[in-house]
Amino acid sequence: MAESSHSGGKKRSRSESEEEPDVDATSIQSIRLENDLTFSDTSMALQMMRAQFPKLDKVVVQPFILRSQLYSSVKDRTQVDRDLESLKKEAVVRVFKLNTGTDDNAIMFMDDYLIQMDNAVKRLDVKDRELSEVFGWFKQYVIKSKTDVTISHPELCSLLSNGGDVTEKHVTLLINAGLLTRQLIDQNLYWFAIPNIGSILKGLSQGRKELISLINRTKYKEMVLANLEKKKLRLSPLDIRFHIRDLIGSGLLKTVQSPIGILIRLSRD
Amino acid sequence: MWKEIRHREEGSLGPTAFSRRFFSSRVAALDISNRKEFVSPHRGAINSLQVFTFCYSTPFSFTLITNQIIKKSRHKTRQVDLTEGRYLLSGASDGCAAVFDTQRPTKYEGGGLIAKHHSLFHLNAHKFGISSAIWYPIDTGLFITASLDHYVKLWDTNSTQVVMEYKMPGKVYGMAMSAIATTHTLIASGTADVQVRLCDLVSGAFTHTLSGHRDGVMSVEWSCSSEFVLMTGGCDGAIRFWDIRRAGSFLVLDQSLSQMGRRPPLLPKPSNKEPMSHTTPSKPSSSIRSSAAQKRTSQSKIQLKNAAQRSHPGMASSQNRATAHYGAVNGLRATADGLYLLSSGSDSRLRLWDVESGRNTLVNYEATRLQTSKPIQLAVTPDSSLVFVPCMASLKVYDLWSGTTVRTYRGHYESVNCCFFNAQDQELYTGSNDRQILVWSPSIPAFTQMDEADSNGRITSIDQDNWSD
Numbered sequence: 001m002a003e004s005s006h007s008g009g010k011k012r013s014r015s016e017s018e019e020e021p022d023v024d025a026t027s028i029q030s031i032r033l034e035n036d037l038t039f040s041d042t043s044m045a046l047q048m049m050r051a052q053f054p055k056l057d058k059v060v061v062q063p064f065i066l067r068s069q070l071y072s073s074v075k076d077r078t079q080v081d082r083d084l085e086s087l088k089k090e091a092v093v094r095v096f097k098l099n100t101g102t103d104d105n106a107i108m109f110m111d112d113y114l115i116q117m118d119n120a121v122k123r124l125d126v127k128d129r130e131l132s133e134v135f136g137w138f139k140q141y142v143i144k145s146k147t148d149v150t151i152s153h154p155e156l157c158s159l160l161s162n163g164g165d166v167t168e169k170h171v172t173l174l175i176n177a178g179l180l181t182r183q184l185i186d187q188n189l190y191w192f193a194i195p196n197i198g199s200i201l202k203g204l205s206q207g208r209k210e211l212i213s214l215i216n217r218t219k220y221k222e223m224v225l226a227n228l229e230k231k232k233l234r235l236s237p238l239d240i241r242f243h244i245r246d247l248i249g250s251g252l253l254k255t256v257q258s259p260i261g262i263l264i265r266l267s268r269d
Numbered sequence: 270m271w272k273e274i275r276h277r278e279e280g281s282l283g284p285t286a287f288s289r290r291f292f293s294s295r296v297a298a299l300d301i302s303n304r305k306e307f308v309s310p311h312r313g314a315i316n317s318l319q320v321f322t323f324c325y326s327t328p329f330s331f332t333l334i335t336n337q338i339i340k341k342s343r344h345k346t347r348q349v350d351l352t353e354g355r356y357l358l359s360g361a362s363d364g365c366a367a368v369f370d371t372q373r374p375t376k377y378e379g380g381g382l383i384a385k386h387h388s389l390f391h392l393n394a395h396k397f398g399i400s401s402a403i404w405y406p407i408d409t410g411l412f413i414t415a416s417l418d419h420y421v422k423l424w425d426t427n428s429t430q431v432v433m434e435y436k437m438p439g440k441v442y443g444m445a446m447s448a449i450a451t452t453h454t455l456i457a458s459g460t461a462d463v464q465v466r467l468c469d470l471v472s473g474a475f476t477h478t479l480s481g482h483r484d485g486v487m488s489v490e491w492s493c494s495s496e497f498v499l500m501t502g503g504c505d506g507a508i509r510f511w512d513i514r515r516a517g518s519f520l521v522l523d524q525s526l527s528q529m530g531r532r533p534p535l536l537p538k539p540s541n542k543e544p545m546s547h548t549t550p551s552k553p554s555s556s557i558r559s560s561a562a563q564k565r566t567s568q569s570k571i572q573l574k575n576a577a578q579r580s581h582p583g584m585a586s587s588q589n590r591a592t593a594h595y596g597a598v599n600g601l602r603a604t605a606d607g608l609y610l611l612s613s614g615s616d617s618r619l620r621l622w623d624v625e626s627g628r629n630t631l632v633n634y635e636a637t638r639l640q641t642s643k644p645i646q647l648a649v650t651p652d653s654s655l656v657f658v659p660c661m662a663s664l665k666v667y668d669l670w671s672g673t674t675v676r677t678y679r680g681h682y683e684s685v686n687c688c689f690f691n692a693q694d695q696e697l698y699t700g701s702n703d704r705q706i707l708v709w710s711p712s713i714p715a716f717t718q719m720d721e722a723d724s725n726g727r728i729t730s731i732d733q734d735n736w737s738d
Binding site: 071076080081082103148149150152186219250 | 525527529581590595616617618631632633635636637638671673
């Protein structure tokens with residue numbers, strides 16, 4: 001028993017996903033299987049990591065995947081980028097730029113994003129019916145047609161105006177709901193954002209630091225994956241496996257095969 | 270090796286395939302040279318390295334002899350110049366420039382095994398560090414240095430005197446001359462100022478100021494296919510393409526525009542071009558992303574709606590805020606055929622752009638950490654298969670088309686700033702903050718068998734003792 005639980009991240013997570021099949025996940029799969037007889041590694045990896053997304057206590061957030069995590073499981077990075085681009089264009093997933101300081105991208109399945117958006121709108125609870133119409137327009141005209149990471153102010157206004165008259169108040173409401181964020185560099189440009197994700201982002205960057213320092217404090221700056229996996233991170237609400245995948249993909253950690261299992265080592269450069 | 274020669278003799282292997290096979294096997298065997306050393310006279314970080322190589326696509330050459338230009342016609346046949354691939358010019362942050370002979374060593378050490386190359390001359394060219402030093406692309410009679418002390422200077426190699434100097438409005442980060450130019454002799458310089466300035470060698474004055482960048486310009490590169498096309502990368506993350514015959518930049522690279530492979534996919538039907546198509550939600554808005562040119566027109570349409578100003582394409586592009594990198598673009602290198610452009614940014618990403626379509630080809634070069642504060646000098650092999658990238662203290666070699674790491678060279682103790690690939694000898698030179706210039710040469714010598722025989726003979730003669738029993 002003990003051995004099977006030690007035997008590595010993949011096995012454990014797979015059994016985990018079998019135990020608690022998400023309602024949405026099964027529905028997505030049943031829809032997608034019809035038109036996806038042939039599938040790419042990237043979309044498989046996305047599905048797998050979506051199922052592995054850690055359960056969070058405090059915040060309700062739909063599963064998202066970091067781009068760097070994909071690189072940890074699929075070897076050909078160029079292929080990942082290209083598959084992701086086509087998935088993005090087919091509006092299966094959405095890519096968001098994260099405000100963590102480094103070049104991080106979060107990937108969310110479109111259906112999950114729409115659920116997350118509805119939750120955020122519900123929580124905001126706008127009394128004014130006229131103003132809250134803008135969420136419908138945003139969903140219908142902007143999200144469907146603009147698959148990029150950013151949108152400029154004139155373009156946003158022209159897309160929204162397909163629904164009705166757009167005022168600055170509408171845009172303000174979208175920003176307040178956390179659907180758009182302002183960029184510091186360019187005032188005319190908005191980033192699309194996942195609402196209610198701030199606390200996770202904080203945990204993400206702090207958890208990374210904590211994990212790196214954890215390995216850095218060991219004698220040879222390396223650790224067996226099975227042991228590392230059992231550690232708990234203090235500063236991050238996310239699972240340690242989430243962080244390990246992320247750091248391997250972004251090149252800060254390396255994996256080495258050894259007789260006692262996979263070793264995780266800090267990379268030199 | 271002998272197998273290939275036999276195939277060549279039999280005629281089953283063509284001459285180009287033969288040379289290509291040799292070239293790639295030698296490049297694959299690159300390693301730190303234990304036979305050859307450059308003795309660096311520099312007391313600061315080496316920022317720029319270049320070996321004089323001549324671009325043979327030009328039908329004419331200019332030879333500039335003390336401000337006088339004589340146009341001389343060139344034979345159609347490829348003659349290898351004696352100076353070709355031979356002289357290495359280095360610029361360092363102590364304000365010194367030095368020239369080395371890469372073929373004839375000045376001294377031998379270690380029993381004649383280690384060839385030491387001292388500099389032929391070095392001169393205190395500038396008050397502050399040199400950011401870029403390049404040869405005049407036609408011959409070794411002149412070279413140009415650009416420095417952080419705001420000056421670009423043109424030097425006569427033989428007399429080591431300044432022929433001409435240009436005062437720039439700010440620190441000069443990068444500079445380039447077109448290798449294929451036949452109708453102009455312009456130095457493009459990127460400075461801390463937002464404008465790119467072109468300095469004319471003939472008149473000694475500025476001929477163009479190209480404005481469009483929102484921040485300083487870190488890297489400049491001339492196109493290898495058209496002598497009038499200049500590519501600049503700025504601290505604002507934009508890469509702009511300029512046709513120096515027209516006003517404004519004609520293309521701004523956008524990282525969100527992408528194509529899947531080496532060749533662009535078929536464009537969507539022209540009926541989608543109409544900007545009204547994305548009002549209906551059922552249609553995906555392929556119109557927005559269909560091409561860079563269309564993006565510009567659609568953007569200019571919005572601008573026309575906003576501030577009823579009529580602007581020509583150059584003006585419209587100056588309002589285009591597309592970025593190629595998050596953060597500064599600190600290195601640009603076009604492939605030898607001029608079809609692709611490789612850029613590096615302070616976001617530690619490398620991107621490969623299709624010059625024709627202006628799109629990101631989505632090649633992901635495996636995890637790198639690049640220097641962010643300084644411009645870096647990348648190198649691409651002439652057959653555009655490999656790319657050499659300085660990544661902190663190491664130098665990484667990537668496959669240009671797949672982005673996989675081929676090799677990682679470690680040898681320097683501090684960050685590498687520049688690298689240059691000498692295609693003629695298949696050698697690689699790197700300059701670093703640790704003030705050294707390292708040579709990376711094929712570990713298999715060109716004449717394996719003969720060398721072995723030679724060294725064997727020598728070794729046996731050394732091993733032989735003088736005893737007579």
